[in-house]
Amino acid sequence: MTETLTFLLSGTLLAGTPLLIAALGELVTEKSGILNLSVEGMMAVGAIFAFMVVTGGGSYWVALAAGGMAALVVAALFAVVVIFTLANQVAAGLAVGILGLGLAGLIGDPFEAQTVPPMPKLPIPGLAGLPVLGRGLFDHVPVVYLAPVLALATWLMLTRTRLGLLLRSAGENPDAANSIGINVRFVRFCATLYGGFCAGVAGGFISVVSATLWADGIIAGRGWIVVALVVFGTWRAGRIAIGAYLFGLATLSGLLVQTTGVAIPSQLLTSIPYIVTIVAIALLSMNPKLTWLNAPVSLGQPYLPTK
Amino acid sequence: MIRIEPRTRAPGLWAAVPPVLAVLATILASTVILNILGVPPLDALHYLYVAPFSSRFNFAEVLLKMAPLLIIAQALAIGFRARIWNIGAEGQLILGAIGGSLLPVAFNDSVNPLMLPAMAAIGMVFGMGWAAIAAWLRTRFNANEILVTLMLNSIALQLLYYLVSGPLRDPYGYNFPQSALFPDVAMLPTLISGTRANSALIVALAATLLAWGLTQRSFVGFRLRVGGLAPGAARYAGFSEHRAIWMALLIGGGAAGLAGVFEVAGPLGQLQRVVTPGYGFAAIIVAFLGGLNPVGILAASFFMAVIYVGGDVAQTAAGVPHTVNLVLQGVLLVTYVAARVFTDYQVTWSQRAKA
Numbered sequence: 001m002t003e004t005l006t007f008l009l010s011g012t013l014l015a016g017t018p019l020l021i022a023a024l025g026e027l028v029t030e031k032s033g034i035l036n037l038s039v040e041g042m043m044a045v046g047a048i049f050a051f052m053v054v055t056g057g058g059s060y061w062v063a064l065a066a067g068g069m070a071a072l073v074v075a076a077l078f079a080v081v082v083i084f085t086l087a088n089q090v091a092a093g094l095a096v097g098i099l100g101l102g103l104a105g106l107i108g109d110p111f112e113a114q115t116v117p118p119m120p121k122l123p124i125p126g127l128a129g130l131p132v133l134g135r136g137l138f139d140h141v142p143v144v145y146l147a148p149v150l151a152l153a154t155w156l157m158l159t160r161t162r163l164g165l166l167l168r169s170a171g172e173n174p175d176a177a178n179s180i181g182i183n184v185r186f187v188r189f190c191a192t193l194y195g196g197f198c199a200g201v202a203g204g205f206i207s208v209v210s211a212t213l214w215a216d217g218i219i220a221g222r223g224w225i226v227v228a229l230v231v232f233g234t235w236r237a238g239r240i241a242i243g244a245y246l247f248g249l250a251t252l253s254g255l256l257v258q259t260t261g262v263a264i265p266s267q268l269l270t271s272i273p274y275i276v277t278i279v280a281i282a283l284l285s286m287n288p289k290l291t292w293l294n295a296p297v298s299l300g301q302p303y304l305p306t307k
Numbered sequence: 308m309i310r311i312e313p314r315t316r317a318p319g320l321w322a323a324v325p326p327v328l329a330v331l332a333t334i335l336a337s338t339v340i341l342n343i344l345g346v347p348p349l350d351a352l353h354y355l356y357v358a359p360f361s362s363r364f365n366f367a368e369v370l371l372k373m374a375p376l377l378i379i380a381q382a383l384a385i386g387f388r389a390r391i392w393n394i395g396a397e398g399q400l401i402l403g404a405i406g407g408s409l410l411p412v413a414f415n416d417s418v419n420p421l422m423l424p425a426m427a428a429i430g431m432v433f434g435m436g437w438a439a440i441a442a443w444l445r446t447r448f449n450a451n452e453i454l455v456t457l458m459l460n461s462i463a464l465q466l467l468y469y470l471v472s473g474p475l476r477d478p479y480g481y482n483f484p485q486s487a488l489f490p491d492v493a494m495l496p497t498l499i500s501g502t503r504a505n506s507a508l509i510v511a512l513a514a515t516l517l518a519w520g521l522t523q524r525s526f527v528g529f530r531l532r533v534g535g536l537a538p539g540a541a542r543y544a545g546f547s548e549h550r551a552i553w554m555a556l557l558i559g560g561g562a563a564g565l566a567g568v569f570e571v572a573g574p575l576g577q578l579q580r581v582v583t584p585g586y587g588f589a590a591i592i593v594a595f596l597g598g599l600n601p602v603g604i605l606a607a608s609f610f611m612a613v614i615y616v617g618g619d620v621a622q623t624a625a626g627v628p629h630t631v632n633l634v635l636q637g638v639l640l641v642t643y644v645a646a647r648v649f650t651d652y653q654v655t656w657s658q659r660a661k662a
Contacts, residue, residue, distance in 0.1 A: 037453070041637075077641065086311065086652060087644040090392055090453070091595055095644055098588065099637025105630030106340070216630065221461045228454045267469035274458040281455060282448040291449075304311060304652075 002132050004259065008252060009136025014210050016248025017147045018043075018202035019222060023229040023240050024154045025198020030230055031158060032191035033171035033184075035300040037093025038078050040223025041100020042071040042196050043203030048108040050204025051214045055111065060119040060208060064143070067204025068197040074100050075196020079189045086302040097223070105216045115213045119143075141209055148241060155237035167191055171296035174303045184303055199223070221274065228277050232284040234294040243280075250276045310655045311648065318650040325650060326596055326603065329643035330610060336638040337614075337631070346625045354624055355617030365616060367502030371574060373612035374507035375400070375566035375583075379590035380608055381511075381518040382562030384599040386555030388522070389531040390538075393556055395441060395456025396563040397587025398463030399434040403567025405470060406433030408578040411493035412475055412486050422492040427568050434564015435557045437463060442556040446549045452556070460587070471580055486578035495573045507569040511608075514562065519601040531555065563587060584615070585633070592640045611636075 022039060029036050046067030053063035078096040081087045119141045127138040158164040169177040170187040178184050206222070207214055225247060233240030254269030285291060334356065341351035359369050379396050386393050407430035410422055437459060444450035468484070470476075477487040495505040522528040534541040534551045542548065570582050593611050597604030618632040648654060 081641060081645045085645040085648040087647055091640070092644045094394070094591060095637060095640035097637075098592070098633060099641055102630050102633030102635075102637050106628055106634055109628040109630065221457070224454060224457045228451075228458075231451065231454070265469050265473070267465040271462045271465045274461045278444070278450070278455055278458050282444045282450040285449040285451065288449055304313070 004256070005132050006136040008249070008256070009133070010140070011252045011255075012245055012248040013137065013140060013144050014248070015251045016245040017144050018205040018210070019226055019229060019247055020147045020151060020241055020244035021143075021205065022199045022202035022223070022226040023233070023244055024150055024237060025195040025202075026226055026230050027154065027233070027235060027237060027240060028158075028167065028198075029191050029195030030235065030299055031164075031171045031296055032167045032188045033174060033296055033298045033301065033303065034079070034082060034188050034192050034195075035089045035093065036075070036078060036192060036195055037090060037227060038074070038095075038097035038100060038223075039195075039199050039226045040219055040221070041097035041104070042074050042199035043206070043219045043223045043226075044104035045074050045100045046071040046200025046203030047207035047218055048104045048111070048214060049200070051108070051111060051114075051116065051207040054116045054208045055114065060141075063208050064201050064204045067207075068200035071100075071200025071203065072193050072196045074103075075192050075199070078196070079192040082302065083185050083188055083192070086304060089300045089302070108214050108216060111214045113213065113215060116208055118212050119209045143205060143209065151237045151241040158237065168296070171298060174298055175306070178305050184305060188303070199226070202226075225273065225277055228281055231291070232280050234284070234290055235296065236294065247273060247276070308657050310657055312653045312655070314651060314653050316653070321649050322598070325643050325646035326598065326607070328646040329596060329639050332642040333614070333635050333639045337617075337635050340631060340634060341621065341625070341627060344625075344627055344631075346621070346627065350625070351621070354621040356613065358620040358624075359613045359616040363499070364502050365620070367499045367504035368616045368619070369609070369612045370498065370504040370508050371502075371612075372586075372615045373608050374505075374511040375569060375586045376590050376593050376611050377511035377605065377608040378507075378514050378566045378569075379559075379563050379586060380593035380597065380604045381514050381601060382559045383590055384594040384597070384601070384604055385518065385522065385528070385531060386559050387594055388535050388599050389551050389555050390535040391552055391555040392453045393438065393441070393456055393559040394453050394591065395438065395459050395587070396559060396590055397583060397585065398456070398460035399437045399560040399563035400567040400570070400583050400587050401460075401463040401467050402437040402560075403430035403434040403564025404571045404578060404582040405467060405475075405567075406430040406564065407568030407571050408475060408486055408489075411489040411572075412578070415487050415490060417490055418492055420492055422490070423495070423572060426493060426572060427565060430568030431561040431564045434562070434567060435560040437564075438556040438560025439553075442553045445552050445556075452552070467578075467582065468580060471578055475578055477577075484580050488577050489572065493572055494576060495569060503574050505569070505573045507566075507573055510565070510569070515601050515605055518604075522601060527554070563590075585636075589615075589636055592636050592643075595640060596643050611639075614639075 026039055049070035050063040050067030053066045081092045082089050121139055122142045124138040128134045166182060166187055170184045174184040207218060229240055229243045233243045251273050253272055257264055337355050338348045338351050342348050359365050383393055383396060407426040410426050441452045441455040444455050445452045472484040475486045495507055498504040498506050498508060530546040531551055534546055571578055589611055593604060593607045597607035614635055621627040622629055
């Protein structure tokens, strides 16, 4: 019983961390008014670059940064297309996402099914020795502890700083922002790059920390779950964090059911996160006020500055 | 100094710029990528863009792959024009393939000539049913159809895996995850003898005509278009948004389901773990590349089919990974949506820098 609880806590953190990191990046991007649907592709690109760095003998931190930078380049392409050539953001997001998945598959072809050693853990002195909770919550790689810190920092940045105000004004009312001298397109460009970097780090986390292998299609729809997380976190960092860990838990439910010995097809268990996503979207969209009150007003609208 | 302004005149010839640029960029990108993979540029061009036309068999393969792309893209474009984003054609196709396989698996030695039409009907209903989940959640709960249809794709794939390794598996198939081979009455007639091209193409061309009639000549098509261009005006005119959502998703689901039946009743001849090489996603690109216009989509589906066959040729001839196809599809759509700036806006070059 305690074994199961430890496994649950630890697994939830491990599965929720990449979702949270990528979703916080997407949150910043969407707050600036840009809907980036290419998260899946950006995560895949981040995953393969991080994997290559570790395979080549680089450190895990360098690997995660490399994954972030690679995805940032992909995000830059998306940003140019939607901000400077004013493309439809849905179509452009799909397009760049497909491109990212393709590039990741192509670059990763020679690495298919290779593995890397796991990232060294950093047990927190004192706390890691606690029964059940210790090994569940405080015996992880450092990135796992940093993710909630990032959530807190993102919340503070968005609600308590001038930078957050800049971002929100670009996303809420770009015309007004422009009229007081804010360079809306520049703000949106930077926010999109930041979102890309986060997606890349998250992808890297999946390939070199949690899965420790490369396989084409390793992201397996998690990029889309990230996009959904921002929607049902109603664009708030705290709720997104809760959502990310609940999803982490949902991905484990399959394994958990198997331990009880009930015979359920493995395909149904694999489908659980997707089913949970659909149900969650439906329940949280039911009250349109909740969405409209929190969604950035100009989300997804191309912006052409008037002089 | 480049200036971008809202368009005040009809784009005229500018309308041709995005697709032409997209095709050119794709040809260039494919040459560069294959060169990096060690294939000389002239060989790359030959594999991808000449080989598909160089033999009867290869050209028939182009027609074979064009059919599902064309059927699905025509239907998706109807929804996209109304700004209803059905990204779930891949899953709806899988459901169609499953539905279409039920009769030939259950009546494996049947000689009833009604088998094929019945399979098509069941497959379409399955595809529509899968899309209806998204339509219902959108109209009843306001759930975003992009996310729902995408999640349904992943679930459809798991459902297929379950069925081919369990209930629909061939009991005499040595445990391979595939169904029994279909009887002759369940197979599509061949179009060009000695090749795999089949009569699905005829249906695809008929679908094109139908789509053209619906979008250009019918009131339903007009209502859908107004709903996409000016939702406020559509509401004011009393055009129901819910009806538009249901129509767009059911048409898309039905078409994708039919394409799924044609895969199992055509080149595959049985239900397998892989029933589509990404046709559902590629059709989205085809719909955009064709400018959401039935005639444009006809041309775009042909080009996309050429890339598919060219990619296959490059894979067998030079060992190029199959993911090259995905990269090229990405380049095609990215360039297209970026180049749309020339038709959606007025791009002018002024000598004088802005003061």
